[in-house]
Amino acid sequence: MAGISGIGVLPEDCISAILSLTTPSDAGKLSLVSLTFRSAAESDVVWRRFLPRNYAEIVAASDISGELSLCSKREAFFRLCSSILIDGGKKSFELERFSGKICYTLSARELAITWSSDPLCWSWKSDPQSRFAEVAELRASSWVEIHGRTRTGRLSPNTLYGAYLVVKISEKGYGLDLMPAQVCVQLGDALQSSQGSVWLRRKEQSNLKMESLFYGNRRERAIKLFAADLGDNFDSNGIRDLRQRDDGWSEIELGEFFTGEDDEHLTMSFLETKGFQLKSGLVVQAIQIRPKH
Numbered sequence: 268m269a270g271i272s273g274i275g276v277l278p279e280d281c282i283s284a285i286l287s288l289t290t291p292s293d294a295g296k297l298s299l300v301s302l303t304f305r306s307a308a309e310s311d312v313v314w315r316r317f318l319p320r321n322y323a324e325i326v327a328a329s330d331i332s333g334e335l336s337l338c339s340k341r342e343a344f345f346r347l348c349s350s351i352l353i354d355g356g357k358k359s360f361e362l363e364r365f366s367g368k369i370c371y372t373l374s375a376r377e378l379a380i381t382w383s384s385d386p387l388c389w390s391w392k393s394d395p396q397s398r399f400a401e402v403a404e405l406r407a408s409s410w411v412e413i414h415g416r417t418r419t420g421r422l423s424p425n426t427l428y429g430a431y432l433v434v435k436i437s438e439k440g441y442g443l444d445l446m447p448a449q450v451c452v453q454l455g456d457a458l459q460s461s462q463g464s465v466w467l468r469r470k471e472q473s474n475l476k477m478e479s480l481f482y483g484n485r486r487e488r489a490i491k492l493f494a495a496d497l498g499d500n501f502d503s504n505g506i507r508d509l510r511q512r513d514d515g516w517s518e519i520e521l522g523e524f525f526t527g528e529d530d531e532h533l534t535m536s537f538l539e540t541k542g543f544q545l546k547s548g549l550v551v552q553a554i555q556i557r558p559k560h
Contacts, residue, residue, distance in 0.1 A: 282307035287316035291344065292365040314340035317367040318347075321421065325360055328353040350398060359398055363558060368423045370557040372433075373415050374399035378554060381412040396515040397552050404437065405549040411448070413537040415554040419454070420530030422556065427525050429559045430535045431518040433552040434509070436468060440548020444468040447506045448539035452522030455531040461522030465507040467539070467549065516552060523559060 277285075286294045286308050294317075298308035307313070318340060319325065326335045326343075330352045335343050350361040350372075357377045361370040375391075380403055382388040388408045391401045405411065413432065422428060430452050436443060447464040454460070509517040521535045535554055539546065 279303055279307045279310075280312065283310045283312040287313045290365065291317050291367050309339075309341055311340040314344050317344055319362070319367075319369055319423065325353060329360070330356065352398075356400060359553075366558065368426055368558040369421070370555065371417070371421055372398070372553045372555045373417065374401070374553050375403040375551045376401055377415070378403075378551070379414040379416070380551065381410060382408060394550070394552070399553065403551045405547055405551075407545050407547050409542060409545055411537070411539040411546060411549065413551065415535040417533050417556070418530050419524075419526045419533055422526050423558070424526050424528050427523060427559045428556055429523045430521040430533075431555045431557070432521055432535075432537050433512070433516050433518050433555055434467075435516050435550045435552075436509075437548040437550060440468070442542070442544045442546035443539075443549060445542045445544055446539065448519075448537055450519060450521040450538075451534075451536045452524050453534045453536075454524045461524060463505075463507060463520070463522060465509070465519050467509065467519075469508065518555070521554070 282304060286297060286304075289297070294308045294313055298305040322343075325347075326332050329335065331346070335346060338346060344362065344367070345364075347360065347362045348364045350359045350370075352358070353360050354377075357374045359372040359374070361372075362368070363370065376399070380389065383391075383403055386406075388406055390404050390406055392404060393400060394402045415430070432450075444467065447466050450463050450465055452461045507520060509519060511517050519537065521537060524533065533556075535556075
């Protein structure tokens, strides 16, 4: 507290400059110290520093650009802590409230989904639980391939990020439990690459026993072939499962990467192309990119 008292005798603009070197969470806590700290903590000097470096570009591309242009920098920061649509509603942007780090989401329409324009394979529809106007639902295909691409310049620098495919499985879904899918995140010219595998749906033990009666060891042979293709990246005990979210969706971690100061290409992928049977019922909303803590 002695240190805080010493800072308190400084001019308000000096205190603002010091607070701008902290975090939004710290600035909020320090604003409770005194009226001088509160006034300094609410200044544009502080909150301009907390806003992302591409703030002007984000505002220009958003659906609330007029609203943000009238806000103070502090008000703009907290408005951006609630997800806003950008780029014609096909992407969304959000700031973490306590750190100011960027969360960035690509809707299904911004993803490269193989055969998504074929109505026999995929259908596009609205979903009341989706942030975006449309989601893609797999109707029938033996080949599922999804890619997302962006640049790290849209994200916070020097930050560890995770990329997540946001999905759910319809009640009539089938064929999604034969083999794990391959997932990958690649940064730049493969200087950073994160790979793994994930089950869209686990088979019940009773179904496994019934399946073995009809198909023998075909499933086991298929998984061994999958493991051979992945080599050391495959670990039967380390295959991830879908993770439930609080918004009615599930997510698949595609991988992680670390952003530096450079603006690099980022590629994210999900592939289930080794199975031999038709699959249906996978509903794709987006790929979300957010900081890992």
